[in-house]
């Protein structure tokens with residue numbers, strides 16, 4: 001139970017996966033040799049002129065469609081002026097009062113979180129502080145890599161509609177899945193292609209007014225996001241309870257100490273001296289462009305989950321995992337499609353294997369699910385459904401299949417572990433056993449419960465011995481029932 005309510009708004013910076021940078025032809029590539037993907041434009045050399053990347057505009061329109069955002073007829077770029085060594089132009093080309101998209105929403109577990117805007121801007125370079133702690137104040141010197149300067153970013157700003165750290169995490173998960181589905185970014189938080197700033201304030205539950213907020217910068221994992229919001233809201237509430245004031249400021253999350261640390265006091269927009277970028281024309285997406293984007297939109301995660309629940313009869317949590325783990329849903333779809341129609345195996349069986357065994361393997365090895373061909377998994381599910389192997393045996397077969405990239409049926413044949421499920425073959429054996437023990441069936445029918453049990457056990461044992469222990473117990477039971485009890 002908490003005595004206060006947390007109010008959260010998130011700013012998510014998403015690096016767009018275009019081939020080239022936002023305003024020049026330099027490659028947009030993560031991890032290249034420092035300062036190799038640079039030119040006069042992204043270094044801000046005098047006389048250079050920017051040209052807008054059309055693909056970045058198209059990506060913004062895709063996100064607009066996915067997040068229910070409106071696209072005004074025109075938007076403009078502005079210069080956001082500030083000095084920092086990782087920004088060679090001394091201003092960031094961004095959008096200010098006329099962004100490319102406004103007024104959208106994203107639904108999280110039945111609740112709509114408003115999205116104020118998503119605007120285009122360029123990324124900055126990257127400073128590396130060389131010294132003991134890797135931080136600026138104890139660094140001996142700093143290095144700057146401008147490869148990232150000018151990489152296209154989409155900044156997605158939410159309304160202060162989020163009410164808990166957990167809900168903030170769910171919002172980012174859903175947003176990340178959506179951005180990945182529409183193909184605009186690889187959304188890798190660990191590589192910085194998705195970065196989050198959280199605006200956090202607290203208030204008495206039910207209060208109509210917002211408290212003073214702090215902006216926590218550059219949260220680079222979902223775990224940091226959760227911990228930072230929890231720490232910061234507790235800190236603010238303790239201050240309020242002690243009669244002190246929360247200061248409006250930027251704070252940094254320190255992963256090691258588990259605390260947020262005061263940064264600079266928060267700038268106001270007028271500190272940046274925004275003005276329209278004179279070297280770029282306004283962006284006016286045509287109707288034709290918008291329609292082309294709309295026609296090429298893929299299925300969104302929410303619709304995808306609903307489809308699996310409906311068509312495959314799986315639970316909501318199963319559907320969520322399939323959609324959230326990159327590549328897993330596509331893998332499951334291919335495995336389901338590869339199931340032989342007459343195998344008796346179901347899509348639900350396939351999903352169970354994918355969620356448990358295949359996912360455990362991915363988590364353990366860090367490999368993509370494609371290591372095990374989906375067709376191989378389908379074959380395994382069919383072998384279990386047909387009674388050729390038990391579920392327990394199938395786990396061993398799968399482990400070997402993953403390790404040696406071998407087809408399950410080949411492993412079953414090599415190991416000689418196939419169960420005999422063929423009804424004709426089992427009936428033949430049962431008839432032979434009954435002929436060799438002519439009195440047993442008679443004694444079974446005449447006996448009491450204990451005697452029945454004993455005779456049944458004897459017959460089962462004889463049949464299993466003939467089948468070298470590999471008979472399918474269910475089938476044997478059924479046929480014995482017809483031959484002995486049913487007469």
Ligand SMILES: [Zn+2]
Pocket residue numbers: 021024025026037038039040041042043150
């Ligand atoms: Zn360049």
